[in-house]
Amino acid sequence: MSKDRPYSALVQRLKAAGLRPTRQRLALAKLLFEAPGGCDRHMTAEQLHAEAVADNVRVSLATIYNSLHQFTEAGLLREVVVESGRSYFDTNVTDHHHFYYEGSGRLQDIPGELVHLDSLPTPPAGAKVARVDVIIRLQDDE
Amino acid sequence: MSKDRPYSALVQRLKAAGLRPTRQRLALAKLLFEAPGGCDRHMTAEQLHAEAVADNVRVSLATIYNSLHQFTEAGLLREVVVESGRSYFDTNVTDHHHFYYEGSGRLQDIPGELVHLDSLPTPPAGAKVARVDVIIRLQDDE
DNA sequence: AAACTTTCTTAGAACAATTCTAAACTGTTG
DNA sequence: CAACAGTTTAGAATTGTTCTAAGAAAGTTT
Numbered sequence: 242m243s244k245d246r247p248y249s250a251l252v253q254r255l256k257a258a259g260l261r262p263t264r265q266r267l268a269l270a271k272l273l274f275e276a277p278g279g280c281d282r283h284m285t286a287e288q289l290h291a292e293a294v295a296d297n298v299r300v301s302l303a304t305i306y307n308s309l310h311q312f313t314e315a316g317l318l319r320e321v322v323v324e325s326g327r328s329y330f331d332t333n334v335t336d337h338h339h340f341y342y343e344g345s346g347r348l349q350d351i352p353g354e355l356v357h358l359d360s361l362p363t364p365p366a367g368a369k370v371a372r373v374d375v376i377i378r379l380q381d382d383e
Numbered sequence: 384m385s386k387d388r389p390y391s392a393l394v395q396r397l398k399a400a401g402l403r404p405t406r407q408r409l410a411l412a413k414l415l416f417e418a419p420g421g422c423d424r425h426m427t428a429e430q431l432h433a434e435a436v437a438d439n440v441r442v443s444l445a446t447i448y449n450s451l452h453q454f455t456e457a458g459l460l461r462e463v464v465v466e467s468g469r470s471y472f473d474t475n476v477t478d479h480h481h482f483y484y485e486g487s488g489r490l491q492d493i494p495g496e497l498v499h500l501d502s503l504p505t506p507p508a509g510a511k512v513a514r515v516d517v518i519i520r521l522q523d524d525e
Numbered sequence: 526a527a528a529c530t531t532t533c534t535t536a537g538a539a540c541a542a543t544t545c546t547a548a549a550c551t552g553t554t555g
Numbered sequence: 556c557a558a559c560a561g562t563t564t565a566g567a568a569t570t571g572t573t574c575t576a577a578g579a580a581a582g583t584t585t
Contacts, residue, residue, distance in 0.1 A: 261581065263533065286571080301535050306572065325470050325543075326571055340506060343513060357501035361519065362493055364482060368521040371485060375517050377503065379510040403552060405562060428542080443564050448543065467572075468542055 251275070258315035268298040269308050273318070273332055281333040283321070283348040289330075321348065323376065338375035345381060393417070400457035410440040411450050415460070415474055423475040425463070425490040431472075463490065465518065480517035487523060 251270045255262040272292050276282055284292075290305045309330050312318040322328045323341050329348055336353035356375055364370055393412045397404040414434050418424060426434075432447045451472050454460040464470045465483050471490055478495035498517055506512055 261532070263581075265534070301537095303536080303573080304534055307534080322464055322466050324464050328467050328571085340504075340510075342510065351504055355504045357499065358517070359499035359501070362482075362497045364519065364521050368484065368523045371520040371522045373517065373519050375500070375515065377506065377515050378513040379506050380513045381510050403561065405551070407563070443566095444542095445544080445565080446563055449563080470542085 254317070258312075258317060260311055260315060265298070265300045265304050266308055266311075268293060268296070269300065269305070270312070270317075272296065272298075273312070273330075281331070281350055283329040283331050285327070285329055321374070321376075323348065339377065341376050341378050342381045343378055351375075351377070396459070400454075400459060402453055402457060407440070407442045407446050408450055408453075410435060410438070411442065411447070412454070412459075414438065414440075415454070415472075423473070423492055425471040425473050427469070427471060463516070463518075465490065481519065483518050483520050484523045485520055493517075493519070 251267055251274065252262040254274075255266055255270060260266060269289065272289060273282060273284065286302065286305050286309060289309070290300070290302055293300050293305070309318060309320075313320050313330065316334060317332075319331045319334050320328060321331050321339060323339075323346075327346060331348070331350075333350055338351040338353065338356050340349040340351060341347075342349070358373060358375075361373075393409055393416065394404045396416075397408055397412060402408060411431065414431060415424060415426065428444065428447050428451060431451070432442065432444050435442045435447070451460065451462075455462050455472065458476060459474075461473045461476050462470060463473050463481060465481075465488075469488060473490070473492075475492055480493040480495065480498050482491040482493060483489075484491070500515065500517075503515075
């Protein structure tokens, strides 16, 4: 019965990540991962907060930050820092890269296959590669 | 005569960039581009400010930020944002990339030739590629 | 489900990095 | 050297983010 298992897929997803499926985490996960139109989203904390408020979900900004970081930690999100005070959380956690429109501040995915990194220098002994970020910065008229 | 042309190379460099060679800009340029030991530096605003103070150059933090941005604008520096509140100014403005040690927060240059980017997707019409940043994030024990 | 433990959420304060402001100062030009 | 535009400054203001301590909700045990 749907009444007994609201958003069961999301609940499972949170549980699998070791996170209690609380009211606010579920609401935020719904906004992030089950947005009506699209799929891959690039959201700032403020944007997500605004969406939550607009959707009548009462969450504090602190919880937004907590949740975004916990989701990121759990591999449900990926953080992309584009410039000084501007950091996005990307719902696409597959191997991929980004176009960054400097004028509008918009971020756009580039499938991982489209960028071939050859002959990466071997990182110093003892260091593991955590991730490779490629950001192609575009100049667009603001 | 050296008395008439102190740091003439730097003076020229600033003038060529359309910047008045003021006392503080010259002092900062000297710290950035003529550091005793090395050549390529990755400095934060705070670090540069600390160096200036240690060198008995009285500059306000506001001027540090102004100068760093003006130098960057003029192509004398390149800004690299690695994470939320952490942005470096790199004296190496040639085409190159970076290793970022997440633990220590250190940045290390990778010569441009060592990374081959194939088949970059064509950026949308009307947009020019301003720069391609590749950051290889390394996990080192903090 | 009452009692209990643990984990979450919250408002607001605190913080760090950066930018702004308005006044004082300096480099340059005539 | 006078005058002006460009620069510097201290301190306030802003922005994005984290911390704190207290109350609320979830999970557990009975």
